Each structure stands twice: as structure tokens, then as C-alpha cells.
Amino acid sequence: MIALMDPITPGGIAPAWHPWVLASLTLVSLAVFTYALWPKWQALRRAQPENRFDRPLDRLWQTLKIAIAQSKMFKDRGAGWMHALIFWGFLVLLLRAAEFFLIGLFPLMEAPAFLDVPRGLYYAVKDGFVVLVTAACLYALYRRLVVKPKRLNLSGEGILILMLILLIMLSDMVYEGARRVLVPEEATPWAWLGAILAQAGLGGMDRAALIPVQAAGYWTHIVAILFFLDLLPRSKHFHVITSIPNVYFSNLNTGTNLHRMDFEDEERESFGVNVIEEFSWKKLLDLHTCTECGRCDVFCPALNSQKPLSPKQFTIDLRDHLNARTPELLKSEPSEGPAVMGGVILDETVWSCTTCGACEEECPVMIEYVNKMIDLRQGMVLMESRFPKELNDAFKSLESHSNPWGFPGTSRADWAKDLGVQEWDKNHPTEYLYFPGCNGAFDNRGKKVAESVVKTLQSAGVDFSILGNREGCTGDPARRLGNEYLFDMLATHNAETFKEEGVVKVITHCPHCFNSFKNEYPEYGVHLEVIHHSQLLADLVQNGKLKLEKADDKVVYHDSCYMGRHNKEYEAPRKVIEQTVASGSLMEVETSRERGTCCGAGGGRFLLEENTGTRVSHNRVDELMQTEPETIAVSCPFCVLMLEDALKAKNLNEKVRVRDISEMIAGGQ
Incomplete structure (x- = not known):
């Protein structure tokens, strides 16, 4: 049987004061940790509500795939393996950390005999991860101090965390090697790393000298873990705690996860986000979860074309502002906070975003950026009427003509006059409604695309028609630009038309129309089978109809x-x-x-x-x-x-x- 107690003094019995010292250190550390964590937790609880508790099995699967298996990390193979090994090692070594605390708190406890084999197997795996995590940390230090990728911020905090992890790994090695020499009869044969260290040098040491070496390894391990714990909620490495929950609560749906506003709510005083506390709890959790890895920056088209937008810095600035604002937010009557836009974040930063989602695709912890950008645009547009002057005419035209360019709505169907396209008749509906959108109806180049779609569908014998002048803009540009009220008006009109006309299947060649109908119109009571022309054409080709x-x-x-x-x-x-x-x-x-x-x-x-x-x-x-x-x-x-x-x-x-x-x-x- 393997004793749980590892001798750190002659005779294998720890002094009576050891458990009390460990218990005191642990309680103090937990108190310090809770003191730092509690305000953040309370701020999240008081934030705006958002439903992220649906579909628990899907959320669990996403968490296993992205957070546990680290699937998104491997988009950058070198850094991906480094981070994944450290993370997996962290999970494996949690049990080892628990064992260290049990050893100190209950020095006379013995592990049951039936645990000998599983414990031995665990030691074999644990030793492997000690080596892998050590190698990963050394590579991380080399990368930060020598390679210095542009996307990383070189910080003393990052170096300190890596040194702490290395200290935890090395102290485990020292402790296990000394244990192997001191009590070889108690050592499991599976603990191969301890055996190597014992043979490599520790075995030649005098027993009296080796006992304090083991004790030093033990206490170094304990203190490093407790210090690491207390550092987490005070640093960017808080993501060690928040990343798994953040992945679990991340968006499961396609689209940009925007939701309808209730403009008839008389108690609502503001729309969009004007101050940090108007973000939902999930968006604030995002801010705490940023690892500052900079992957979002690498593929941001705005940043890569020298626009004043860095998704990473955007998140860091909001996080730092949230941390500074948190003490005030927790008061029973908090004072009105400073506006986010114009102070914390520049207007130009938010207007530079193309909402392409490249940052979200790259983020390994599933931070959402696009909906925050639109939240902030909504705050400026709806509450302050503050937006680029080029949008004045576009907003007016969308409101009066249902297109952003000022063309009269009565000319919307002109593009199809000579194409032999019938208009939708709810009494004799076609299988599909073709929705060319504003670009296909009014832009000269867009009309050519719409014409080619029509001719292709006609040649394949597809049964379709158009709404003609009854069609209106989906509202996509209004929503993305922050004019949610205008989007609501346009979407409501289209939704009523679809319901009145009995439309079921819609073909669009515009991805923006496709996205609106598929992901955003269901909140308006319209559940369409939306088909992008690429999908339909692929089916027609495969079925031999083209x-x-x-x-x-x-x-x-x-x-x-x-x-x-x-x-x-x-x-x-x-x-x-x-x-x-x-x-x-x-x-x-x-x-x-x-x-x-x-x-x-x-x-x-x-x-x-x-x-x-x-x-x-x-x-x-x-x-x-x-x-x-x-x-x-x-x-x-x-x-x-x-x-x-x-x-x-x-x-x-x-x-x-x-x-x-x-x-x-x-x-x-």
C-alpha cells in the first residue's frame, strides 16, 4: 500500500505545527482570492440580463470541443501546442495539487490499497505532463523574450506567471525525486520522473541533507500555488478561471447574435450601450476572459489596413474601464459613469469595424466582438444622433424609400421588366420567392447579378417569382450601423408582407439579406426556409438540372x-x-x-x-x-x-x- 503521507521529517511524521501552518496559509490565501473575486462576480450579477442557459447539451459539447480539447488553439500550431499543453497539464495537475494539500493537512492519513494501481497510473501521466508543461513554458519564455511576435504585449506579468508555473513543475520534481530516495519502499514504480531524478543526483546526497530538500520542494510547491491563485483575479490571467464558463455561454447560433429591442417599453430610458454597465453579463464576462494573445488582431481587416481598430486593445480598454468602474457599480446608488464612446473608446475605432467576424473566428476563448461594436453604435445613433455625416442621406432614404441610395420605391421592380419574371401571387404562389435586395434592384452592377440569377433559375426550370415593388430593404445596413429603430421598422414591414403573402421559401443572392432572414427575422414571427443562390445552384448542378x-x-x-x-x-x-x-x-x-x-x-x-x-x-x-x-x-x-x-x-x-x-x-x- 502506498502511504499518502510522504515523510518530510525523520521518521515520516510532520511536526505538529505543519498542518496548522498550511491551514493558515490556505485560509488567508482563499480570503485574499475571494476578496479580489467577489466584486467581479457581483458586477456580473448586476449587469444586464441575457439568456445563455438554453441548449445545455450543445453548450457542453462546445465546451468539451473548444475549451477542453483546445480545438481553436491549433490554428497557430506552435503557440497552439504550447498553450494546449500548459492547459492540459493544469487540468491533470489539479489532482496533484490536491494531494499536496492533503499530505500537509492530514499527515497520518493513508491511501486505501485499492487506489494503488490507479494512483500509480496517474503518477505516470502526471510525470509526463510535468515534463511537457516545463518544455512548453520554456518555449513560451523563448517566444516572448526572443521571438517577440508583434501580436503579443511583452509584460512582466506574463513572465511572472510562466516563472510561477515553472517553479510549480520544478518543485514537484524535487519533491518526488527526494521522496524516491528517502522512502524507496513507498514509491510507486510508475513514478518514473522521480526515479530518474533519484538516479541522476539526489541519490548521492546524505539523508540528513535530503530531508530539507524535500521539505523545500513541498513548501515551494504549496506557496507557488497559493500565490498563483491570488494573482489570477488581479491580472489578465483571470481568464484561467473565466475561459471555460465563457466558452460554455458562447453563442451557439449562426449570425451575429443580435436581438430585437422593445421600443414600446415606457420604462426603458436608454438604447444601445452608453456606459459600461449597460453591457450584458456575458459581454462583461468576455472582457475578463481576454488572454491578450492578439490572434484577433492578426486577421482584422481594419487593423491590417491601418484603421484605428485593434480588437485586442478594444477589449483591454473596456476591461480596464470595467475594473476601474466596479467599486462604484457595487454601491447601492452608483453615480452615473463616464460614457464609453468618446472617452474609453474612440468613435473612429467603432466605425472602422466591418463586422466581418474574423476576430471571433480566431479567438480561442470565444469572445464576441461584433455585437459589442453594434451595441456601441446603437448608443451613439439612438441616444445622441452621433454618426458619420455620410449616413444622413442613407438613413433618410432607408426610412422613406426602403433603400440606402435614394431611388424611389416605385422603381424597385424595373430591373426585371424584360426578363419575364412573374410577381408573387398569394393565391397562386410559386415554390420560391426570389429576393434580389436593394443592390440587385437598384445598383447597375447588382442588376446584372440579379439578371444572371433569374436566367439561371429559368433555364433550370425553377418555379419562382418576385415581390416587385412590394419588396423592401431587409434593414441589414441600418442594424449594422446602429440604427436599430430603423431596422425594426423595415423588418416589421417585410415580416408583415411575408406573413400576408404566405411566403415560405426565399432565395437570395445577397449574404446580408440571407443572414437577416435566416437569423434575425424569426424574432419578428417569420420562419422562412432561406436559401442562398449558391446553395440552390449547387443542388441544381448536382441533380443535373443545369x-x-x-x-x-x-x-x-x-x-x-x-x-x-x-x-x-x-x-x-x-x-x-x-x-x-x-x-x-x-x-x-x-x-x-x-x-x-x-x-x-x-x-x-x-x-x-x-x-x-x-x-x-x-x-x-x-x-x-x-x-x-x-x-x-x-x-x-x-x-x-x-x-x-x-x-x-x-x-x-x-x-x-x-x-x-x-x-x-x-x-x-
């Missing part, structure tokens, strides 16, 4: 953010393209699929000028041109506009063309 001739073009596909990252559709457009070009002609750039770079139009940015840095669309074209394509294929009308403008600016429009996938089909028939 006979295509393959061209010789060298094609690169550009992923739309709102079909890709926000709605997880990557394959359908590629299936269509593969049927329109010769084998091997579809090229991929490194920044594709979930890492595809935004074109710059999202978040209502197509209505705003880019006055700082380079244009997002220019950066994207530079990436796509690395494949030397003849055609840039897309499945979003706004991507068409942005990329074509970029090609013209770079004098590449004669060499490369931008085509929607429907145009590639229509042109090949």
Missing part, C-alpha cells in the same frame, strides 16, 4: 464574410465553380474559408468613406492576385462592387474580372 460547359479560366474564389464565417457556408459556391472551370483551375489563397479577408463592405461600411490607411478591398485584391487569376469568383453583390473598384484603382480591371457564380453559369450556357 448543363454547363467548362471554361479555361483560372479562378480564385473570395469568401463572403456573411455566408462564410457568420453562416458557415463554404462548400456550395465552390461546388458550383468546379463545374464551370477545368479541373485544377479553382485556386485557393491562404486567407480563404474561415480565414477569408473581408472586402470592406460589411457593417454598413459600403456607405462610408475610408479616409484612413489603405482600402480594405485593395488589401484583399493583393491577396487574391497572388494566385494570378483571370477571374475572381464571388457570391455576394457587395463583394463584386468592392473588388471591382479595387481592380480599377490598381489598373488590373483589363486583366482580371470579378464575376458572381451565377454569371459564370449564365455565361457558360
Whole structure:
């Protein structure tokens, strides 16, 4: 039988004062920890409510996959393995830490005999992780002190944490090696690391000298753990505590997780977020969970085009402000806090966001950024009427004409006059309603995309019709720009139309319309079967309803953010393209699929000028041109506009063309 008590004094009996010292240290440490944690916990409890308790099994699976298996960490393999090994080691060594405390608090306790084998197996695994965590920490120190990746902030705190972890690992080694020499008959054969250390040097030490070495290893281990615990809630490493809950409560749905506001609530005094306490508890938990790893910055199209937006710094600034504000928030009658916008966060920072979701895709702890950006835009627009001047006309036009460009709503169906498209008749409905959206109805280039969609559907014998002038803007640009009241008005109108007309299936070629109908209109009582044209065209090709001739073009596909990252559709457009070009002609750039770079139009940015840095669309074209394509294929009308403008600016429009996938089909028939 393996004794639980490990001798740290001659005879194996700890002095009577040892348990009392350990108990006192532990209680003091827990008190210090609770004192720092309690205000943060109370601030979360008093924050705005948000339902993140639904679908517990799905949440558990997501937690196992992302938080425990660390699946998102491996997007960066080197740093990913480093962090994953430290995290897994942390989980494995929790049991070892508990054993250390039991040894000190109950020195005469013995482990039951039936635990000998499982305990021995655990020791074998534990020793392995001690070595792996030590190696990972050494690599982390090398990375921080020598490599110095741009995305990392070099801080003394980060170095201190790594040194503490190393101290915990090394003290475990020293303790176990000394134990192996002092009481070899009690040692489990599975504890291979202790055996190696015993043979490597500790075995040659005098017993009297070795006993204090073991005691030093023990107490160093204990003190380092307690110090580490007390440091957590006072540092960015608070994420050690919050990351698993944050993943559990993260968004399970597609889309950007925005919700309808109740504008008829007479007791509501403000809309959007104006002060930090108006964020929901989950959004405040996000702030505490940031690891400052900088992965969000690496793929942010705004930051990479020299805009004043760093998702990492945005989160850090809000977190620091929350921490500074917390003591006041916990008062029975807290004073009115400073506005977030204009003080903590610059207006230009929030308006630079394209809501593409690249930051959220990269975050290993599932922090949400886009909904916070829109919350802050709502606060400025709805409460202060503060927004870029270019949006004045767009908001007025959306309100009066249901499109952002000022075209009369009575001309909405003009694009389809010569195409033989019937209008929706609720008494004799077609299988599908085709919804071209504002871009397809009014923009000259967008009309060409809508025409190609119509011709392709007609050639495949699809039964569809359009609403014509009864169609209105989905409200997507208004919502992304923070004008939630205007979005509510537009969405309510469309929802009523769909319900009155009995619409069930909707085809859209605009990912933004697709996202609104699929993820946001259900709150308006409309549950549609929403189909993006890439999905329908892929099915039609697969079922042999579209006979295509393959061209010789060298094609690169550009992923739309709102079909890709926000709605997880990557394959359908590629299936269509593969049927329109010769084998091997579809090229991929490194920044594709979930890492595809935004074109710059999202978040209502197509209505705003880019006055700082380079244009997002220019950066994207530079990436796509690395494949030397003849055609840039897309499945979003706004991507068409942005990329074509970029090609013209770079004098590449004669060499490369931008085509929607429907145009590639229509042109090949």
C-alpha cells in the first residue's frame, strides 16, 4: 500500500505545527482570492440580463470541443501546442495539487490499497505532463523574450506567471525525486520522473541533507500555488478561471447574435450601450476572459489596413474601464459613469469595424466582438444622433424609400421588366420567392447579378417569382450601423408582407439579406426556409438540372464574410465553380474559408468613406492576385462592387474580372 503521507521529517511524521501552518496559509490565501473575486462576480450579477442557459447539451459539447480539447488553439500550431499543453497539464495537475494539500493537512492519513494501481497510473501521466508543461513554458519564455511576435504585449506579468508555473513543475520534481530516495519502499514504480531524478543526483546526497530538500520542494510547491491563485483575479490571467464558463455561454447560433429591442417599453430610458454597465453579463464576462494573445488582431481587416481598430486593445480598454468602474457599480446608488464612446473608446475605432467576424473566428476563448461594436453604435445613433455625416442621406432614404441610395420605391421592380419574371401571387404562389435586395434592384452592377440569377433559375426550370415593388430593404445596413429603430421598422414591414403573402421559401443572392432572414427575422414571427443562390445552384448542378460547359479560366474564389464565417457556408459556391472551370483551375489563397479577408463592405461600411490607411478591398485584391487569376469568383453583390473598384484603382480591371457564380453559369450556357 502506498502511504499518502510522504515523510518530510525523520521518521515520516510532520511536526505538529505543519498542518496548522498550511491551514493558515490556505485560509488567508482563499480570503485574499475571494476578496479580489467577489466584486467581479457581483458586477456580473448586476449587469444586464441575457439568456445563455438554453441548449445545455450543445453548450457542453462546445465546451468539451473548444475549451477542453483546445480545438481553436491549433490554428497557430506552435503557440497552439504550447498553450494546449500548459492547459492540459493544469487540468491533470489539479489532482496533484490536491494531494499536496492533503499530505500537509492530514499527515497520518493513508491511501486505501485499492487506489494503488490507479494512483500509480496517474503518477505516470502526471510525470509526463510535468515534463511537457516545463518544455512548453520554456518555449513560451523563448517566444516572448526572443521571438517577440508583434501580436503579443511583452509584460512582466506574463513572465511572472510562466516563472510561477515553472517553479510549480520544478518543485514537484524535487519533491518526488527526494521522496524516491528517502522512502524507496513507498514509491510507486510508475513514478518514473522521480526515479530518474533519484538516479541522476539526489541519490548521492546524505539523508540528513535530503530531508530539507524535500521539505523545500513541498513548501515551494504549496506557496507557488497559493500565490498563483491570488494573482489570477488581479491580472489578465483571470481568464484561467473565466475561459471555460465563457466558452460554455458562447453563442451557439449562426449570425451575429443580435436581438430585437422593445421600443414600446415606457420604462426603458436608454438604447444601445452608453456606459459600461449597460453591457450584458456575458459581454462583461468576455472582457475578463481576454488572454491578450492578439490572434484577433492578426486577421482584422481594419487593423491590417491601418484603421484605428485593434480588437485586442478594444477589449483591454473596456476591461480596464470595467475594473476601474466596479467599486462604484457595487454601491447601492452608483453615480452615473463616464460614457464609453468618446472617452474609453474612440468613435473612429467603432466605425472602422466591418463586422466581418474574423476576430471571433480566431479567438480561442470565444469572445464576441461584433455585437459589442453594434451595441456601441446603437448608443451613439439612438441616444445622441452621433454618426458619420455620410449616413444622413442613407438613413433618410432607408426610412422613406426602403433603400440606402435614394431611388424611389416605385422603381424597385424595373430591373426585371424584360426578363419575364412573374410577381408573387398569394393565391397562386410559386415554390420560391426570389429576393434580389436593394443592390440587385437598384445598383447597375447588382442588376446584372440579379439578371444572371433569374436566367439561371429559368433555364433550370425553377418555379419562382418576385415581390416587385412590394419588396423592401431587409434593414441589414441600418442594424449594422446602429440604427436599430430603423431596422425594426423595415423588418416589421417585410415580416408583415411575408406573413400576408404566405411566403415560405426565399432565395437570395445577397449574404446580408440571407443572414437577416435566416437569423434575425424569426424574432419578428417569420420562419422562412432561406436559401442562398449558391446553395440552390449547387443542388441544381448536382441533380443535373443545369448543363454547363467548362471554361479555361483560372479562378480564385473570395469568401463572403456573411455566408462564410457568420453562416458557415463554404462548400456550395465552390461546388458550383468546379463545374464551370477545368479541373485544377479553382485556386485557393491562404486567407480563404474561415480565414477569408473581408472586402470592406460589411457593417454598413459600403456607405462610408475610408479616409484612413489603405482600402480594405485593395488589401484583399493583393491577396487574391497572388494566385494570378483571370477571374475572381464571388457570391455576394457587395463583394463584386468592392473588388471591382479595387481592380480599377490598381489598373488590373483589363486583366482580371470579378464575376458572381451565377454569371459564370449564365455565361457558360
